[in-house]
Amino acid sequence: INLYVKDAHKLYRNYQRIVTKTSNQDLSYDQCMSLLDLIKDGRYSEKKIRIYANTLWGKIFGKEKEYVTAEEFLTKFLRPIQKETLLGAEDVKLLFNTVLNKMYTHDDTSMFTKRTDMLYQARFACYLYHTTLNSATATITEEDTTRPLTEYWINSSHNTYLMTDQVQSKSSVEMYNRALRRGCKCLELDCWDSDNNIPVIYHGHTLTSKILFEDVLICVKKYIESRKRK
Secondary structure, rough: OOOOOOOOOHHHHHHHHHHHOOOOOOOOOOHHHHHHHHHHHOOHHHHHHHHHHHHHHHHHHHOOOOOEEEHHHHHHHHOOOOOOOOOOOHHHHHHHHHHHHOOOOOOOOOOOOOOOOOHHHHHHHHHOOOOOOOOOHHHOOOOOOOOOOHHHOEOOOOOOOEEOOOHHHHHEEEEEEHHHHOOOOOOOOEEEEOOOOOOEEEEOOOEEEEEEEEEEHHHHHHHHHHHHOO
């Protein structure tokens, strides 16, 4: 994430006021991760968050609907749209309770802050942008391939060959070996034709150095063979 220091401070303070309703209480780890996800995806701003959440709420539950019960949330949103087939109404109430305890908005009133059997529209944005609410993920095993792709963690590597930056870094075959040993299941091979038509790997149109495509394949092969021996 590339941000000017003053901009980062402003974003933090704004988000702090949204979720804690004060500028004195520090953000929790989960709340900081939610903020970083929003910034990284280009989705951050209080106005954008509310507009998106309110638009989605209107399409699913109706614009005039102020709140939904756990059963409504399950049957109209979680099951048909989120594909959360493993959840029941009681699980949804636990999700609602997490939203109530973890996140806060300026729209909160004492009327509904203690209700865990329903979700008010003002809380919907909190639900959408809370990073710890994907409860189905915790129940998935490696052998279960029936769930939506978004529910799986895939250990992947971007620009695997680079040792430092993406502009003038050295490329190294050893970086593939390191990524594999760290458990990466997805590697990036940025392939280009060289002057003598031998495939090479580097960050195209930059000053990064080049390595042979063949050498990377040899590296991967050796790693696979070493794993088989174990």
